[in-house]
Amino acid sequence: MTGTGTGKGIDRRRLLAAGGGLALTGALAACGSNTGRGGGGSGLGISQWYHQYGESGVEQAVKRYAAAYRKARVTVQWRPGDYDRQTSAALLTASGPDVFEANGPLLDQIRGGQVVDLTSEVEPVKDDFNQAVLAPKIWQDKIWGIPQAIDMQMLYYRKSLLRDAGLQPPQTLDALVDAAKKLTSKKTKGLFLGNDGGVGVLSGTPLFAAGLSLITEDGKVGFDDPAAARTLGKIRRLYADKSLLLGAPTDWSDPSAFLQGLTAMQWSGLWALPQVEKAFGDDFGILAFPKDGPDGRPSVPVGAYGAAVSARSAHQAQARAFAKWLWVERTDFQQDFALSYGFHIPARTSLAKKAAKLRKGAAADAVRFATDYGYAEPLLWTSASRTAYQDALSRIIKDGASPESELKSVVRKVNAELARVGKT
Structure with missing residues (x-):
């Protein structure tokens, strides 16, 4: 990751x-x-x-x-x-x-x-x-x-830009799509998910936000569900709406695009927090990836x-x-x-709770997100499964390919991988 x-x-x-x-x-x-x-x-x-x-x-x-x-x-x-x-x-x-x-x-x-x-x-x-x-x-x-030690990703947003646009911090994926479009102007894009439109960084995050998973606890494909196609179709909307910043000088892991005002919201990591805090003071907030659908929940990738x-x-x-x-x-x-x-x-959660640097403000929110909403790629998510999913995600986001058709193909490939690694 x-x-x-x-x-x-x-x-x-x-x-x-x-x-x-x-x-x-x-x-x-x-x-x-x-x-x-x-x-x-x-x-x-x-x-x-x-x-x-x-x-x-x-x-x-x-x-x-x-x-x-x-x-x-x-x-x-x-x-x-x-x-x-x-x-x-x-x-x-x-x-x-x-x-x-x-x-x-x-x-x-x-x-x-x-x-x-x-x-x-x-x-x-x-x-x-x-x-x-x-x-x-x-x-x-x-x-x-x-x-x-834990690394995590999260969504950064400028409070003042959302306030000026009459927006609340997005708590659902639909709200995120709408906010990104409304925040996009000639000078600023609404959202930055990486220079590839989120293909490389999102991974299973939208699936978890829909209440799904990559691999279930009993070792089966966790996204063989219509909700997966629905959610990934909304990620495609972000790209089709031209709400996403593409071609930034640095990629998602570096907060420079956010700091330079090229985007109103950026998906990045906890490591960027000190730079963002130094630049904006109280004029920023963080969120987990917003939930999608009635069974959804906020999602935070950790590793x-x-x-x-x-x-x-x-x-x-x-x-x-x-x-x-x-x-x-x-x-x-x-x-x-x-x-x-x-x-x-x-x-260790006890150490995270005691750490002075993590006890207030956005840092405390990040610890809570990682604890309450954190997910990690499961042990059974092999490189072959990951590649099949990433390739499909790229075609969905960039090319507008059918999420349903793409995911059916991925499910077949992941099932084959699970059968392979399930043999001890």
């Missing part, structure tokens, strides 16, 4: 792109490199891998955490490039990481026996984790990854990398103990990781 990275690296918002993966960069050659340093413990050594974050200070912070661990020497490796591909290749060898960040290919790693069960490490505090981001780490009632342990680790017990120490026991490090380098939500 994510947006574009900064020029310095790949930031945490990459979790929230519908594609879920990085461009293939051929970085496999870097798999054997050691770019970290040893931790402060004595005795045996274990290695820990992170993808390259764009926010300044993250690398130094995670090395500081590792150095504070006293029961083993922890070497942190910072992994630029195509992290998912690097990790997938390294887990097939004895020279891979002991502890590593996991996101996109976790299902394949679980089914392939490449990661270990961390249920006993998480179980004592399981209910304290945001359940939306914990769910994709669970397979066959076992927990395979420990959520680290979190999880700490996982390699099944090929020669020091599994020690690696599990370290992962538990850092991501379950050391709540001070967890809060520091989430809020001192960029702007994110701790994965």
Whole structure:
């Protein structure tokens, strides 16, 4: 799930792109490199891998955490490039990481026996984790990854522009479509969903807003319903009405279009909140994606990398103990990781409630949205399913293709994927 990275690296918002993966960069050659340093413990050594974050200070912070661990020497490796591909290749060898960040290919790693069960490490505090981001780490009632920090997306709007147009903040998708059209002028578009009209960023968000899902809890297609076509048809209306900003200098993950007045409303992430607040003071608000239909509810996409342990680790017990120490026991490090380098939500709800930066204003609203309306792409939502849905969404939004016909094709492809991954 994510947006574009900064020029310095790949930031945490990459979790929230519908594609879920990085461009293939051929970085496999870097798999054997050691770019970290040893931790402060004595005795045996274990290695820990992170993808390259764009926010300044993250690398130094995670090395500081590792150095504070006293029961083993922890070497942190910072992994630029195509992290998912690097990790997938390294887990097939004895020279891979002991502890590593996991996101996109976790299902394949679980089914392939490449990661270990961390249920006993998480179980004592399981209910304290945001359940939306914990769910994709669970397979066959076992927990395979420990959520680290939450990223989320939301809708920003200028209060003064809506007020001048006689509009209230849109609470339904119909109201959003109408507001975007009324707010569009020669200088300003009503809404920015990304330069592709929302194809890349929206993913399942409109489906959840209609009261549907990508995959149901019992492992079936969650949008084989007429409500799905109805809702995606309204997203098409935004494009057809020419209410959407297209061709902005930066994409949805960067708030520049909103800050420069190119759009009255923009879909972006929590990470943009400090910039927006600095620019507009009290003249902005945030919303979840508005509900659609009688069974709908507001929708907020959330995501979190999880700490996982390699099944090929020669020091599994020690690696599990370290992962538990850092991501379950050391709540001070967890809060520091989430809020001192960029702007994110701790994965533990108790920490999110206590965090001073998240206790008032729009930040407090964002935490409430993530808790009450958050959804994450389910573990069974494979890359093949995602691609089929994204391609259909593009044809619906940009080409005006029939939502009913497109979704029927997607349902067939997702059913085939579910049959494939359901085989253990």
